[in-house]
Amino acid sequence: MRNNLLRAAAAGWIVLAIAAVSGGAAGRKFYPDDPLANDPETQDASAVRPWDISNQYDLIENSFLGAGDSDARRAANVNTVDEVPDSSWFTNRIGIRSIANDELIKGPDTGTGPAAGTWTVLSKKTEGVTPGFTMRDSTGEVYWIKFDPKSNPEMASGAEVVSTKFFHAFGYHVPENYVATLRRESLALAPGATLRDRDGRKRPMTIDDIDDILELAAPNSDGTYRVLASRNLPGQPLGPFRYYGTRPDDPNDIFPHEHHRELRGLSVFSAWLNHDEVRSTNSLDTVVEGPGRRIVRHHLLDFGSTLGSGSVQAQTFRNARADDLFWAAQIVAALSDDAIRAIVGTAGFSDTRATEYLTETILVRKSKVLKVWLNGTNPVVRPALSSAGALSFANAAEEAGVAKAAERYTIQWSRFDNTAGTQEPEGTEQTVTGTRAQAPDALISGRTEYIAAQIRAFHAEHPNWSQPLMVYFRRTGDGWSLVGLERNP
Amino acid sequence: MARAAAAAAICFVVFVSPPVLSAQDTRAAELERERAQKAAALHPYKPGRLENLLLYFEQSNPLVRLSPHNGFFIDYGYTRKPVGSGIALGAGYRHDLFARKARIELEAGLSVKKYRLLRADLSMPYLADGRFELGIEAVDRYNPQEDFYGLGPLSLREDRVNFRFKGRDYLARAVVRPVDWLQVGTRIGRTTTAIGPGSDTAYPSLETRFTDASAPGLILQPNFNYGDVFAAVDYRDSTGNARSGGYYSLAVRRFDTVGIDQYDFRQIDAVVQQFFPIFDKKRVIAAQVALSAASAGSGDQVPFYLKPTLGGARTLRSVDEYRFRDDNVMFMNLEYRWEAFSALDMALFTDWGKVAARASDLDLSDLEHAYGIGFRFNTAKSVLLRFDIAAGGSEGIQYLINFSNVF
Known part of the structure; x- marks a missing residue:
């Protein structure tokens, strides 16, 4: 009898223990701190070690060997309202707030580029197709100097500067890239500077080697050279990141890269700006000091081949879903035509026709990007529920001018049980012709903690609009706050 | 036995599950728990054999070492190797002389069909800045x-x-x-x-x-x-x-x-x-x-x-x-050539002559002709392998493998 009691007690505790773990883990959809605006790196990444990535292997693996998880499930690193929290990968900028042109033009820049005075050459650039070298300016800052192809002056440097500003505005971490003027007489050779000759043999660098590099560049009429000066990224370089998997020695890298929303969405930005060199070797991880710990920051590099100045089909891009592409297209839409003109102006092209042509091309491509990807799924955005139960939302495609207003919207309201994850429909499906609706009184006046609404849009020319969009509102002290949004749930 | 199970369950609830439960109080804590778990199992990345091999080729560039601009060299093929002579190797010595005022090249070539070449070249290729x-x-x-x-x-x-x-x-x-x-x-x-x-x-x-x-x-x-x-x-x-x-x-x-x-x-x-x-x-x-x-x-x-x-x-x-x-x-x-992907170009072609x-x-009048499709494994600067399938003549379909572009 005593044993039976003990057995029963043990069984009871075991059931309780399992329920405590599994029930808690699977049951709750929203946490009190949802939606997260920040996903901070909480672990120290001091143990991370530099690595090299083979360009050829990267190509082969991404093209043929099926690198990464091919399951195009919902992006893993989005918060509950379908946005990307700020992290070491991405910082929300133009996508969430209005940014003045001055700030867009400034981009990642913290200064004005290499200081005047002596530029001490440290080594010859060995990678990429454009000639160049690394140097230390008169203030001690290290820059990577790249020249435009002789046949296309201003092209690559202009593309690099303009695209850097764009990708920074999108939210990516990018280096400070400046158009600068090089004077041959300001160059000096660092003691001990070496290079690898054409046969791969290391040897001391000479002043003739610098002249050989300059020989490959087109001088300005006054004998100076227009160069692209890329400031050395802060922190210890670790090598490129991969577009799949996670870094096994970085404790903060927990979402497979092929399931990162901002890496999937990179396909949209790259299509817009003709960035056909999205590959690992055009990225760089660095270890930087974070709050009380060292963390890995992930950067995109090398935009010199964008904007027609110049592909790897990564699994990340193949995994991109309509909601990933919509997210990126929204960011593109947030850049006004005026802002685009301002950014293109930073290229400093000597021929204004080049600036005009590039601007117009980017604007035309923007229109196409928005037309395709804002209409690729349900375009309802910014849902809000007032304390009185008035639902309002907007149509991103209509706002961007790439579609006419929806013929109608349908809304199905329901109670949402956050613990069980179940929905209980309330009333019948509503149909409205505008972007406003009223939640049933039973939901608003009752003690319901969470309200869910499934919204569909209908337009004869855009069948993808009818895909369901799920929104969730949580009761707050004085009304309702958006806590969940699932496009293509 | 039952006592032990009960004790284990109690220990689990008391010592293990409370942190789990508290970790799930917030999303941030949940993510932190995942990161802490990963931190306990960090390991360096280990590239596979193929990746190691390709890394070696990219970093040490053995092909350049085999065929340097200055020094003893081995090349696939040799200078002006006749078409149809088969797979061949060339080897020799070449070097700039007298501070790049002159250059010497000594070369021997041999193919599987026993085609041979001996060549000596002495030049001043860098006069007047080249x-x-x-x-x-x-x-x-x-x-x-x-x-x-x-x-x-x-x-x-x-x-x-x-x-x-x-x-x-x-x-x-x-x-x-x-x-x-x-x-x-x-x-x-x-x-x-x-x-x-x-x-x-x-x-x-x-x-x-x-x-x-x-x-x-x-x-x-x-x-x-x-x-x-x-x-x-x-x-x-x-x-x-x-x-x-x-x-x-x-x-x-x-x-x-x-x-x-x-x-x-x-x-x-x-x-x-x-x-x-x-x-x-x-x-x-x-x-x-x-x-x-x-x-x-x-x-x-x-x-x-x-x-x-x-x-x-x-x-x-x-x-x-x-x-x-x-x-x-x-x-x-x-030829109409298009990039199938970054390492492969394809081509539709026609020849007349x-x-x-x-x-x-x-x-x-009376031109011989050919038409067909080609596959070119290439880099931006060269075609490494070309496979063309040609028809149109009276001599059947031709399958051609070459290590350079048509033109």
Whole structure:
């Protein structure tokens, strides 16, 4: 009898223990701190070690060997309202707030580029197709100097500067890239500077080697050279990141890269700006000091081949879903035509026709990007529920001018049980012709903690609009706050 | 037993589950827990064998080490390796001399079909900042199984024979490059030739089926004083895998026999290549027109082994290499190339061409032709492997594997 009691007690505790773990883990959809605006790196990444990535292997693996998880499930690193929290990968900028042109033009820049005075050459650039070298300016800052192809002056440097500003505005971490003027007489050779000759043999660098590099560049009429000066990224370089998997020695890298929303969405930005060199070797991880710990920051590099100045089909891009592409297209839409003109102006092209042509091309491509990807799924955005139960939302495609207003919207309201994850429909499906609706009184006046609404849009020319969009509102002290949004749930 | 289970369960709830439960109070805590779990199991990345191998190739660049600009080298193929000679290796020594005032190249080449080459070249290629070059070259060539089908457009495939060709050239050259895209030069020297039985036992040797009348030069192979002048305009974006630009060349050659007066002749070679890029060079229309016209004076003939040829992977892909041979040759190639992905270009192509005894017969009638599809594994600067499938001729479908572009 005593044993039976003990057995029963043990069984009871075991059931309780399992329920405590599994029930808690699977049951709750929203946490009190949802939606997260920040996903901070909480672990120290001091143990991370530099690595090299083979360009050829990267190509082969991404093209043929099926690198990464091919399951195009919902992006893993989005918060509950379908946005990307700020992290070491991405910082929300133009996508969430209005940014003045001055700030867009400034981009990642913290200064004005290499200081005047002596530029001490440290080594010859060995990678990429454009000639160049690394140097230390008169203030001690290290820059990577790249020249435009002789046949296309201003092209690559202009593309690099303009695209850097764009990708920074999108939210990516990018280096400070400046158009600068090089004077041959300001160059000096660092003691001990070496290079690898054409046969791969290391040897001391000479002043003739610098002249050989300059020989490959087109001088300005006054004998100076227009160069692209890329400031050395802060922190210890670790090598490129991969577009799949996670870094096994970085404790903060927990979402497979092929399931990162901002890496999937990179396909949209790259299509817009003709960035056909999205590959690992055009990225760089660095270890930087974070709050009380060292963390890995992930950067995109090398935009010199964008904007027609110049592909790897990564699994990340193949995994991109309509909601990933919509997210990126929204960011593109947030850049006004005026802002685009301002950014293109930073290229400093000597021929204004080049600036005009590039601007117009980017604007035309923007229109196409928005037309395709804002209409690729349900375009309802910014849902809000007032304390009185008035639902309002907007149509991103209509706002961007790439579609006419929806013929109608349908809304199905329901109670949402956050613990069980179940929905209980309330009333019948509503149909409205505008972007406003009223939640049933039973939901608003009752003690319901969470309200869910499934919204569909209908337009004869855009069948993808009818895909369901799920929104969730949580009761707050004085009304309702958006806590969940699932496009293509 | 039951006590132990109960104790374990209690311990689990007390010591394990509380942190789990608290970790799930917030999303941030949940993510932190995941990161803490990963922090306990960190390990360095271990590349696989293939990745290691490719990394080694990229970092240590063994191909450059095997074939340096200065030093002992080994190359796939050798200088002016004849088409059809099979897989070959070249090796030797080359180096800039006297602070880049001169350069020496010593080279030996050998193919699986026992084609051989010995070559010595001494030059001053960097005069006037590389704008002017002087050089002398000695070359000894041994081609043991060259193909021959007879002369003219009506030659028959069934008449295929082979012959041995030995040649030795001593040439001096002067080349001027006033601008990057223009090259003008001249060469003069002596060339000796000798013909013998072919070594390819699959086909008869030439002398068993042809006579000096049907293969002029079969009996007597003279030595020649040789001279040429040439000019080339080249503004292609890449010489090995052009996607835009053009290449136009013209060469006038003169062969004067030494000691006899039977095989003096002149030859004009003209090539026009144009590359029309489409869609940011991802697609290219490539066109080539080439003409070779040899003419001998009254009473003279062009030796059959020096006559221009038509056929094969670079000229007319529906027939074998050297399939047609005569004093005059004309051919045209048109390709539509597109990038399938960054390491592979594909192409649809058509070739047209003919040979004729008289230059005036090089018209657009009765052209031999080919059409087909090609696969080119490439880099931005070169084609590493080309596989073309050609049809259109009377000799069946041709499968061609090469290690360079058509043009």
